[in-house]
Amino acid sequence: MTPETRDVLSRYYGYAKGALKRLGDPKPAELKAAAAEGYKPGRLEKPKHDELVRRMREACARLDERTILSAFVAGVGGSWLRGRQPLVSYAFARHLEEHTADPTPGYDHCRTCGIPVKAEIEVADTIVRWHLGSVWNEGHEEYALDLEEMLTLEPPAPTAADRAVLHAVLRAAAESPPACTPGELEKELARRKLIPDGSKYGRYGILEALAEVGVLPNPLVAPSWDRFVTQAERWDASKKSKGSARSDIVLPFGAWRGALGVDWKRAKKLFGIGR
16 A cells, blocks of 8 residues: 555545645545555455455465564554554464354354454455554454455564664553553553554554563463464453453453563563563
């Protein structure tokens, strides 16, 4: 995605408030150019569960984990915002086994992986969010799109400044009081102004990603980096979580507390960032 297309789509979908004020609504010619690049606003993909599982496995097999880990560091630091989401998608897909959809009666999501039996993805909307730094660990059906696009990109190496930002984020978590909640940690990161884009949900997403790979530990679910965690396991663990059932801070980060701190050994192994 070129910077021009990113700006057009961010204005179209209303993500970049500054761009909306500065540049106004996209012109038909701009939208046509975005569509020619493969990002037509409103275009839907409607893949089925089994197809998405196959696509994720195939894309994941072609990606190098060191590329994914380095891209995340660059994403946190701000030199390449697109690098944030692939860590979550890759962690989910790396142990995903081929299986057929097994939905809970009355629901559309597979109990094994959480992917809908029939998904619906607006491609341009989804991808531009990632290019603007969005990252989250729900909406598993989108991960195939993420990993497939990563195969076409050349992530830059993280800078020393990127690494310093991630280290500062981890230090903030490690220094938290024992009773610190996920919401309080996010507010502390905001107070310290550590993450360049300054978005509340950008901060939450980064913390969720760190929890998914076990750098921010929790007592309820295993790191998805280590093994596949089924949707049924997540549902059961959510019932044991001390957070509100209506909270948008989902597991695994939702079960982190300050007393759990940071798994520095894992942070060193994955990101090369130690205590």
